[in-house]
Amino acid sequence: MQSKLGTSRKGNCPKCGDNKWATIVGHFEHSYEHDEAPMTINEEWFLLFCPACKKAYFASKPTYSQVVPVGDDEGDEAEYFWEGEAQQWPKPEKWKRPTWLPVLQTKSAQLHSLFLELFAALDEDLKVLAAIGMRTAFECTWGLLSLPPTYTFEGKLDALLNAGKIGRHEYDSLSALTDAGNASAHRGWVPSEEELEEMMSILTAFVQRSIMTGAVKLDPPPKPPRPPKQPKKSY
Incomplete structure (x- = not known):
């Protein structure tokens, strides 16, 4: 399997927001059978690094598959896939924090x-x-x-x-x-x-x-000096 390290993937950066490009700096994938239901669970974890805010976060979205019979003949089967709930740490911020x-x-x-x-x-x-x-x-x-x-x-x-x-x-x-x-x-x-x-x-x-109010010092540039008044011309 080709390594995904160093490639890019869109993620939900906890600081920058959703659908932002990030670099994959860690990757782990494994599959296992469900303990009770006849299905296979595939988990793929990514350690993502956001180049904009320089923060890293974990993200995963498991997928599930199940083979079920589709006809009366033996061997007539179909495999179905669906996605599970996304997981992430740290979790994205839903509420915007004040700048102060x-x-x-x-x-x-x-x-x-x-x-x-x-x-x-x-x-x-x-x-x-x-x-x-x-x-x-x-x-x-x-x-x-x-x-x-x-x-x-x-x-x-x-x-x-x-x-x-x-x-x-x-x-x-x-x-x-x-x-x-x-x-x-x-x-x-x-x-x-x-x-x-x-x-x-x-x-x-x-x-x-x-x-x-007043926690941040305002430091606007000074006003430029006014040009000297020109003497009125006499006619």
Whole structure:
């Protein structure tokens, strides 16, 4: 069998996205018979290297085959093939991370860790846990703003509003976010995909404006000097 090492194959790069060319730097293939069903399983594993982001990942998609009789005569058989569920590690990210997420660690290691767990829950479609995690991330962000202590979400929102940290529109949005997190935590409410997107939009906007604004120093080039004024001509 001709070696596949060094050849290219399209894969779902965890960083760059799906359908990206990668180089095969490792390859393993084997076949075996199923323990219970009369079928053959063929597994082919690839270690892929993405030339764009310089990251490596494992990918596999097993195939199955089964020989079944197709007629009354002995020996009249046909072999059928079908594909199994793709497997990959690390798994591709389903939810796009904000560009400021790596910088967040310099502001708060705890909040950064919460966001990593929150996105892991979102990627695995753990909707209830994700909604609860958003409420927890809001509480952690509030604790970084040096406001007087309060023990209710309504009190935290009032403190933000009174301190000029948020406006009335953001107050209403964050109130909806915390209510949704409470509903998941205490009543088992399962938000839809669209509702999770709205909740994350509210949370990331709050964190970006409250914590991350100013984290990256802006260094635009200086204005060019103005040319000297020309004296008015006298006629």
